[in-house]
Structures are given as structure tokens and as C-alpha cells.
Amino acid sequence: DTAVSQTPKYLVTQMGNDKSIKCEQNLGHDTMYWYKQDSKKFLKIMFSYNNKELIINETVPNRFSPKSPDKAHLNLHINSLELGDSAVYFCASRPLAGGPNGELFFGEGSRLTVL
Amino acid sequence: AQSVTQPDIHITVSEGASLELRCNYSYGATPYLFWYVQSPGQGLQLLLKYFSGDTLVQGIKGFEAEFKRSQSSFNLRKPSVHWSDAAEYFCAVGAREYGNKLVFGAGTILRVKS
Numbered sequence: 001d002t003a004v005s006q007t008p009k010y011l012v013t014q015m016g017n018d019k020s021i022k023c024e025q026n027l028g029h030d031t032m033y034w035y036k037q038d039s040k041k042f043l044k045i046m047f048s049y050n051n052k053e054l055i056i057n058e059t060v061p062n063r064f065s066p067k068s069p070d071k072a073h074l075n076l077h078i079n080s081l082e083l084g085d086s087a088v089y090f091c092a093s094r095p096l097a098g099g100p101n102g103e104l105f106f107g108e109g110s111r112l113t114v115l
Numbered sequence: 116a117q118s119v120t121q122p123d124i125h126i127t128v129s130e131g132a133s134l135e136l137r138c139n140y141s142y143g144a145t146p147y148l149f150w151y152v153q154s155p156g157q158g159l160q161l162l163l164k165y166f167s168g169d170t171l172v173q174g175i176k177g178f179e180a181e182f183k184r185s186q187s188s189f190n191l192r193k194p195s196v197h198w199s200d201a202a203e204y205f206c207a208v209g210a211r212e213y214g215n216k217l218v219f220g221a222g223t224i225l226r227v228k229s
Contacts, residue, residue, distance in 0.1 A: 004158070035219075041203060043159075043219040056216055090158060103149070104207075104217060106158035 023091030032074035121220035138206030
């Protein structure tokens with residue numbers, strides 16, 4: 001069973017389009033994240049949700065809108081896609097936001113290519 | 116501000132040789148420290164973590180890391196590298212005072228030559 005699953009794994013689209021990436025975790029974790037890994041492999045946090053509540057928003061353009069319908073899901077919607085949005089987007093989850101057990105469990109990533 | 120530095124972008128070692136990957140952090144708090152490994156096309160997998168206690172921690176796949184507070188370092192080591200260890204390795208730091216947000220280093224690509 002996949003612990004953190006993301007769909008789609010690959011997404012190729014034109015500039016200006018709107019797209020979504022979905023993430024689901026079956027680990028019973030309370031906290032979920034979106035990370036962006038750019039072409040230089042640098043991983044940067046974008047958003048974090050704890051029990052459907054936004055707790056981290058790292059100065060991401062408002063074209064990016066996360067949505068958490070329940071604590072097992074965290075979807076990422078991107079409006080008006082730009083070339084610079086091309087990256088691999090990783091979803092991750094963690095048991096507790098405030099606890100010391102800070103291990104992140106990552107999905108396999110969604111590679112977005114904007115043409 | 117929190118920051119994590121992995122000074123080596125690429126490292127090449129021979130199979131069977133020892134390995135040390137460097138990680139330095141800048142944090143104004145008591146850090147939690149992690150090493151993750153990413154194989155091509157895959158997500159990140161946790162190798163090991165340090166929260167408190169013994170400063171030498173053991174992880175999976177024969178890896179270990181040592182936390183040195185005086186040097187603000189958390190270097191990853193393995194006594195004998197296998198070809199399957201070729202991957203990219205990320206050091207990450209978090210702290211309760213910063214909401215447990217993990218900050219990642221830029222990664223070190225490990226190549227193993229036979």
C-alpha cells in the first residue's frame with residue numbers, strides 16, 4: 001500500500017493553463033506539506049496543513065492554492081501556469097505538527113513541465 | 116534565519132571506500148536533524164534523524180551521522196559504500212521554535228565508481 005500518493009506523476013501543459021495535483025496519505029498523519037524541487041534539486045517548502053488548517057505559507061504566489069478537504073488529502077491547484085513553475089512537486093506528511101517526531105514521509109513527486 | 120549548507124554538490128567514491136557527506140546548519144534554536152536520500156525519479160526516504168541524546172545516530176542501509184553542536188554540523192558517514200548508494204542526499208533541519216518546519220540543504224549527489 002502506498003503511504004503518500006500523488007497524481008499525476010507527470011504533467012505537461014501550456015503556459016496560462018490551470019492544473020491540479022492531488023495528494024493522499026493513508027498513514028493517519030495530521031500534517032501534510034507541499035514542497036517544490038526546482039531544476040537544481042533544491043527543495044523548498046510551500047505549504048503545510050494541520051488537520052485541514054493552513055499553518056505554513058511560504059510566500060508562494062497566490063496563483064498557487066492548496067486545498068485540504070480532509071486531513072488525509074492535500075491538493076495543489078495552480079492558476080495561470082508560468083514557465084518558472086516547472087519543477088517536481090512533492091507532497092509529504094508527518095504525524096504531528098508540534099511534536100518532536102518530525103520525520104516526513106514523501107510521495108514520489110509530480111513532475112510539472114510548462115511549455 | 117534558518118539555513119542548511121551542504122558544501123559538496125557532487126562526490127565520487129569508489130565502491131568499498133568510506134564516505135562522509137557534510138552538512139552545516141545555522142539555527143537559533145535546538146535543532147532536529149535529518150538525512151534523506153533520493154534515488155532518481157523517486158521521493159525522499161529518511162536515512163536517520165537526531166532529536167536528542169547520543170550524538171552518534173545509526174540509520175538504515177549502514178549509514179550513521181554525528182551531531183557536533185560546537186561545529187553546527189551533522190555529517191553523514193558510511194564505512195563502505197555500495198554501488199546502490201549512488202543517489203542524492205539531503206540534509207534537513209527543523210526546530211520546535213520554528214514550527215517544526217524542515218529546511219533542506221541543496222543536496223549532494225553521490226556517484227559510486229566500480
